[in-house]
Amino acid sequence: MRAIRVNATGGPEVLSIEDIPTPEPSEGQVLIDVEYAGVGFVDTLFRDGTFPLAVPFTPGIEVSGRVRSIGAGVAGFEPGDPVAAVLNDFGRGAVAGGYAESALASADLVIPLNSSIDSAIAAGSMVNGATAWIALHRLAGLTETDTVVVLGASGGIGSAAAHLALAAGATVIAVVGSVERGEELRAAGAKVALRAQLEQDLASIAPEGITVVIDPVGGVARQVAIDALAPLGRLVMVGTASGNDVQLSTDLIWHRSLQVSGISLGGIAHLHPSLVRQGALSALEVLANRPVIARLDQAAHVHAALATGRAPVKTVLSVTGP
Ligand SMILES: NC(=O)c1ccc[n+]([C@@H]2O[C@H](COP(=O)([O-])OP(=O)(O)OC[C@H]3O[C@@H](n4cnc5c(N)ncnc54)[C@H](OP(=O)(O)O)[C@@H]3O)[C@@H](O)[C@H]2O)c1
Structure with missing residues (x-):
């Protein structure tokens, strides 16, 4: 073959x-x-x-x-x-x-x-769909009252997370590198923030703070998003496309009443296959691009x-x- x-x-x-x-x-x-x-x-x-x-x-x-x-x-x-x-x-x-x-x-x-x-949507949705669904619904416990910041929303996993969160009725702030890369999600109902001015954009779009961060990017954007989380906010790390890890104080987590979690689909697939299937199937009901x-x-x-x-x-x- x-x-x-x-x-x-x-x-x-x-x-x-x-x-x-x-x-x-x-x-x-x-x-x-x-x-x-x-x-x-x-x-x-x-x-x-x-x-x-x-x-x-x-x-x-x-x-x-x-x-x-x-x-x-x-x-x-x-x-x-x-x-x-x-x-x-x-x-x-x-x-x-x-x-x-x-x-x-x-x-x-x-x-x-x-x-x-x-079939093309299915192939492209398996990993990102399952990971994003587990991040939002299993780890972040998403509800429609949440304001979700999705970093890297112009990419595969970020786009999947943004669409899944919109479908769940949450307010979504899609963080992208340029206005053009945010057009599709803006049309789908997301608010769009630019990575280069993330702190200012988050302050003006969600002055009351944000409740969930889905982060496949890391680096400066991760730090800015953490700083913008409201008490009881949930941060879910799913990747580090920027290549830059961020050091996080464990004291800060309880001082600010945050929940911090992460998911590696490949690391849990053999342990929780039904969860992976549930995530992939649920994502397939939503992801249509x-x-x-x-x-x-x-x-x-x-x-x-x-x-x-x-x-x-x-x-x-x-x-x-x-
Ligand atoms: N946890 C898991 O099981 C799991 C599953 C799938 C993927 N991942 C991880 O998630 C991350 C993203 O994967 P993906 O397939 O969504 O990638 P992708 O399609 O390339 O999207 C990544 C996005 O991140 C942004 N970005 C910011 N800084 C970047 C940089 N220095 N280099 C590249 N992109 C940068 C880009 O958007 P803007 O330029 O618009 O900001 C880009 O669209 C990777 O680290 C991957 O390993 C993890």
Whole structure:
């Protein structure tokens, strides 16, 4: 089968397309013929070795497609069934594998797709949708009275979080790098704040303070958002796209009556697969924007764009297309 491989970690140029053997599903696994494979910023971190995976490997932690075959002990799926799956199941030894004609998934991280669900949206919503839903509804305990600041809202996970919070009836402040990158969310009902003037924008948009922060970015924006949290505010860290971690005083957490939490989907997938499925399915009921579709052999271009911080909201690779 055709697959994108990383034989040695490095820049986008290390992504090469190769013919490799099609894997066989082991016990508890489903082999999926991939239609679309989602691409996310985290894939660039696996590719460059920031998050180490043993080489060689095939990147890609979310797919949609059809069941090709099932391993021993798997019930509820038949060959040909339309499905989507989360593949970042590192606790069970999975090694990504999405940018390929066929990909292995643990059966409990596979969700059936009905005919009304767009397969490209499904592939692009698995990881971001599940993570954002868990961050908002499980960790932040979101209600419609909340004022939610979403950092990195022009990107994959931030956009998913902003749309899910809007759908839940919350007030959403989408933080973006430029006015243009906030247009879609403004039209969807969010208020938009600019990352470069975040402190001033938050003070004028929400002078009473904010109650929830969903943060995939880190750095200065994380610090500003923490400072703007009202007592009993909840901060959920989901990533650090800026590359800049922030030191946080534990005393400050109780002095200011804050709740601080985080989620790594790949770290909990093997422990809480039903929660991951619940998050992904719930997100699929809300997320309706079709991602940009690139060809499998354009994976390196998509990775290069993600490194600039100016990539489209979400891109998926069409594996069966031309
Ligand atoms: N916790 C989990 O399980 C989980 C799941 C998925 C992703 N993540 C993490 O979440 C983060 C975002 O992933 P993503 O796929 O949403 O990325 P993305 O699509 O590239 O979006 C990131 C956004 O952050 C903003 N940004 C600010 N500073 C940046 C910088 N120096 N470099 C790049 N972007 C910057 C950009 O928006 P503006 O320029 O408009 O500000 C960009 O749109 C990553 O750290 C990823 O590892 C974690």
